[in-house]
Amino acid sequence: MPAGPTLAALPFDQFQAWMAEAEKAEPKDPNAMIVATATPDGRPSARAILLKGVDDRGFVFYTNKESRKADELAANANVFLLFYWKSLGRQIRIEGTVEHVTDAEADAYYASRPRISRLGAWASQQSRPLPARSVLEERLVEAEQRYPDEDIPRPGYWSGYRVIPVLFEFWQDMPYRLHDRTVYRRAADGTWEQSKLFP
Incomplete structure (x- = not known):
């Protein structure tokens, strides 16, 4: 039976290693993740x-x-992340809770976005019914007229979340479906305990 991969002692180090490989192997958006709420x-x-x-x-x-x-995160701060890289035969499951990023962090990231994306934050009433695509286009034109240059403030309703993990599971595809599953669980003292799961 083939041996499983050797993983780092700390889950963030292992995540960074797999993300670096995904950035080389995945053709588009290696940083895409599924965010599950309730x-x-x-x-x-x-x-x-x-x-x-x-x-x-x-x-x-x-x-x-x-x-x-x-809205869902406001009602229940528990969240689940899933990264899946088909070309590498890998996935990472992460369980945790969310907290808000600081205003300074949100401002810095917002300022790094392309101009149209920043205007789009003003134009889009995210998750609300859209009668027609033309309504969004009209709202974007209005935002462009309101902010004709690069000085586009961050809307107060636009910000970020930080997922604080309590558990990681690193899954590696292996021959004959004898996959390797490594779990890192945060202990009460903040250290990480590593264990294996049957495939």
Whole structure:
């Protein structure tokens, strides 16, 4: 039976190693992840979002705080992330809770976005019914007229979340479906305990 991969002692180090390989192997958006939340009555809800930052504190993404996902996170801060790289035969599952990023972090990321994306944050009423595509286009024109140059402030309803992980599972495809599954679980003292799961 083929041996499984050797993984780092700390989950963030292992994540960075696999992400670096995904950035070389994946043709588009290696930082795409599924973010799963729950509705207030307990129904699951999921969507693909781009990871915009990661460090030892957690995983950051940005969104409209008046969106459906934001409403769900306000009601239940538990969240689940899933990265899947088919070309590498790998996935990473991450369980945790969310906190808001600081205004300074949100401002810095917002300022780095293309001009049309910044205007789009003003034009889009995310997750609300859209009568016709032309309505969004009209709202974008209005935003362009309001902010004709590069000085486009961040809307107060647009910000980010940091997912603070409590569990990672690294899954590696192996021959004969004898896959390798490594779990890192955060202990009460903040250290990480590593274990294996049957495939």
